[in-house]
Amino acid sequence: MWPSRDNRGGASVTCIACGKSLPRNDAREYDKHGDRWERRGKEFEFLCKPCDRSLCHQPRDDLEALLLDAEAGESDRDTFFERYADLVEDRYGPLEEQ
Numbered sequence: 543m544w545p546s547r548d549n550r551g552g553a554s555v556t557c558i559a560c561g562k563s564l565p566r567n568d569a570r571e572y573d574k575h576g577d578r579w580e581r582r583g584k585e586f587e588f589l590c591k592p593c594d595r596s597l598c599h600q601p602r603d604d605l606e607a608l609l610l611d612a613e614a615g616e617s618d619r620d621t622f623f624e625r626y627a628d629l630v631e632d633r634y635g636p637l638e639e640q
């Protein structure tokens with residue numbers, strides 16, 4: 543889609559689930575409105591591939607509620623991640639035991 547040279551020295555994005563920085567081209571767009579094709583006036587959020595994969599195992603509605611509860615995009619990253627981890631653990635149990 544994008545020439546790879548355009549990716550140098552620039553565009554990196556942050557995964558909203560784990561807070562990792564990654565090149566934009568390696569990230570999955572996450573649109574909280576669930577419509578990736580309507581791009582006008584929108585700012586996309588991003589997930590890294592591991593998070594995208596693990597989140598996709600859960601029902602979409604659940605993920606949306608989870609992200610909203612954790613105030614995705616509204617809290618700073620540490621606060622969000624803490625809340626997110628707590629919420630996931632509340633709902634699904636400790637991650638490392640699954």
Ligand SMILES: [Zn+2]
Pocket residue numbers: 557558559560561562589590591592593594
């Ligand atoms: Zn991630």
